[in-house]
Amino acid sequence: MLYKKSVVYVLIAVIAVSAILLVFQIPAMTKTKANIQSKVAVIYVEGVIMGGHGQVGILNDQGGTDNIMKQIREARDDQEVKAVVIRVNSPGGSAPASQELGEEIQKLRATGKVVVTSMGDVAASGGYWIAAVSDKIYANPATLTGSIGVYIPYSNWEELYKKIGIQQEKIKSGPYKDILSPDRPLTVEERAMVQDMVNDLYEQFVQVVATGRHMDEVQVRSLADGRVYTGHQAKDLGLVDEYGNLYDAIDGAAALAGLKPNPDVVEYGKKSPLSMLMGASSQFNLNKLLFEQVTAENTGRFPLPLALPESMR
Amino acid sequence: MQSNLVLIYDVVFRPRQVFQSFSRAAPWRLALGVFILSTTLPSLVFFAGAQHLMLEHFMGLILFVELAGSLVFWVLGTGVYHFIAEISGGEGRAVSLFSALGLAHLPHLAMLPLFVLAGLLSGALQTLWLAAAACAIWGWTWILYYYAVKEIYQLSGSKTVLVLCAPFFAVLFMGLVIVVFFAVSVAQFSLENYL
Secondary structure (H helix, E strand, C coil): HHHHHHHHHHHHHHHHHHHHHHHHHHHHHHCCCCCCCCEEEEEEEEECECCCCCCCCCCEECCCHHHHHHHHHHHHHHCCCEEEEEEEEEEEEHHHHHHHHHHHHHHHCCCCEEEEEEEEEEEEHHHHHHHCCCCEEEEECCCEEEEECCCCCCCCHHHHHHHHHHCCCCCCCCCCCCCCCCCCCCCHHHHHHHHHHHHHHHHHHHHHHHHHHCCCCHHHHHCCCCCCHHHHHHHHHCCCCEEEHHHHHHHHHHHHHHCCCEEEECCCCCHHHHHHHHHCEEEECHHHHHHHHCCCCCCCCCCEEEEECCCCC | HHHHHHHHHHHHHHHHHHHHHCCCCCCCCHHHHHHHHHHHHHHHHHHHHHHHCCCCHHHHHHHHHHHHHHHHHHHHHHHHHHHHHHHHCCCCCHHHHHHHHCCCHHHHHHHHHHHHHCCCCHHHHHHHHHHHHHHHHHHHHHHHHHHHHHHHCCCHHHHHHHHHHHHHHHHHHHHHHHHHHHHHHHHHHHHHHHC
């Protein structure tokens, strides 16, 4: 009996010591010299760019620039990542959200990591805002980009309300509190105020493009009348650097970072099992967003300034 | 505690004799404890050591799936093997088999020292060692399963092997039936479209 108990105690001790040793040994085993390879991270910016948290679940998170900023920070903190490719497939979105992403990308570049943008089908407006702050931009000749500009949507539903017999009244603390309210037209002063806001945001956008693309402000203004360009046109105008798809961008990023061709690629962010299996991704409901914008007053929200081409609605 | 230690010794070194005694007294509490420890400890050690891989998001989920999956397999396995053993002419208690199968998870703990030894090797030798260790643990577990069914239900060796293999054959057969059914349906559908 004593012998058996002793043997079991020895086995327990062996297992306990092994467990402790493994805690220190596993990092060495999984991080051998052969395993430490410099990597290129790919971060996806898809659909309409909107600020906030988006939808977060146990197994996935999607929508909302908070998630994308989190991925940018993960890439910044990952010692193995030497370059980041931002894959943009977005018609744009809210100007502040695009600005937030642009700022975060600039912080990433400030750490010495290379950031390259790869444009997909479309990388316009807010999507171009993000691309402009990267080291290099890759686009396909048929990519739609540009649309450098800002607008604040406004709808006047006064006539509709009259037709259906709705009379809205407001008791305001100040004359401009219900600015952009859809139940009445804009006054001349209000129109001027909103135009000032749009002009200010436009100036910010122009500055970002001029600084990021090393272009003269005057030249940027001449291009930034809101029109959409093809990738081919954009390259001729200096808004895009190279033609290429995502893999060309990855190779380009690796080359800029001094890595070997065909680098290891890492992606961040949770992915839903369905998207991992089927490659599906949920689409941001643009019509819903724009409807919310024009009815923002009724939902207690202020319509966001949009860097989003009208023609892509 | 003392008899538990003796039981653990006997399961490791004298499984045939100890499983015979389970018909009289089934140590299901010890079996549950061994099951939980052997299922979760290796995973916890791995997660503790692999924090640089940034798997903390998945740790809870993986542990839960592992524990739940193993528990389901343990409970369902007991039911299935008990049923098949009884049909095969054996006589025994399900709780005895339940306890024995739970204790049969003990070899999983051997993964820890074997992994430590793997750390002393490198390259292909390390991979070979890990593969051999996994096979050894798997084989040892099934040997314990064999003794558990044989001794509790007093079956012959060949019948015991049949009892253990029957569920797999059943799944294989069902899979074959589903594939044939699906193939016939698709063929039928295709024919109807063309005719």
